[in-house]
Amino acid sequence: MQTIHVRTVPEYSVTIAPGLLGCCGQALREIMSPCRMAVVTDGAVAPLYLETVRESLESAGFAVSPYIFPAGEGSKNLTTLANILEFLAERRLTRTDCVIALGGGVTGDMAGFAAAVYLRGIRYVQLPTTLLAAVDSSVGGKTAIDLAAGKNLAGAFLQPAAVLCDTDCLATLPKDVFADGAAEAIKTGVLCDESLFALFESGALAAEPAEVIARCVGYKAGVVERDEKEQGERKLLNLGHTVGHAIEKCSGYAVPHGHAVAAGLAVIARAAEALGWAEEPIAGRIAACLAQNGLPTGTDFPPEALAEAASADKKRAGGDITLVVPRRIGLCELKTIPVPELLNVIRAGWEG
Ligand code: GLY
Secondary structure, X not given: OEEEEEOOOOOEEEEEEOXXXXXXXXXXXXXXXXXXXXXXXXXXXXXXXXXXXXXXXXXXXXXXXXXXXXXXXXXXXXXXXXHXXXXXXXXXXXOOOXXXXXXXXXXXXXXXXXXXXXXXXOEEEEEEOOHHHHHHHOOOOEEEEEEOOEEEEEEEXXXXXXXXXXXXXXXXXXXXXXXXXXXXXXXXXXXXXXXXXXXXXXXXXXXXXXXXXXHHHHHHHHHHHHOOOOOOHHHHHHOOHHHHHHHHHHOOOOOOHHXXXXXXXXXXXXXXXXXXXXXXXXXXXXXXXXXXXXXXXXXOOOHHHHHHHXXXXXXXXXXXXXXXXXXXXXXXXXXXXXXXXXXXXXXXXOOO
């Protein structure tokens, strides 16, 4: 078992181990008294894990009310959020109760946002079941839904009370869903640690996921502790996301988040090289690593459409947008450019 403490307010632990869903009730009784728990999950995850979680929570003395919504990014909207909030109110959850997010990134973001606004904020716990949620979205307290204008445009910062990452869930993930998480893990390697990146080149992700999750979460925890509300350093975690979010939006969210981030990472790496921002050749190595892990390294959406979609991104501030630019593997920097220059950057790195 690996435990990483995130020293935010409130502090919490991320526990990474096999079999955690089956003993989540016991684990949560160590940090909270018996209370009502709304377990928010989607139609794909519920048949796999809901009963295990319900049994464990109930045998530890918690009263469980499950809320199941249709799986997919298309559900991450105001309508589902409203339905979850009405459900919490109908079930009379109070400020001493708790929301459980059981699932991947969409579930965690949306259940977390519901917890952040219901009664002006109640506790929530993340039970990530995908690699993407395990290495990235379940940690750090970003909660959100999508708006018609773009991805994650409404949300709040609320740190979870705990993250319990059951590594047994990863074994049954479809290949594409596993690859989605690989994109965020590879992103972390490019950001902070060439030796972590080298693990992905050597195919260690499938062999040692717990080790990789712990290293990614350890890095992210440090960034979040230093910059919880994304005033500076935390912006680095958006590497690959400007173009990635644009690809998701252009595809009507048919391209999954991790696949879009992978293509976005490949585009910005090629652009960094072409524009002389990188210290050494990096784009070929990053693209090869993404491809080896089943991820795309380009997009058919033209640069003009991507630049237009990205101009609504929340990384925009007034007439400027801040990009995360790789200088070498393990070191990235923030670069703020006028929005009209974004098209040239995307053109410099675009490949179909
Ligand atoms: N996924 C980026 C962040 O949590 O800041």
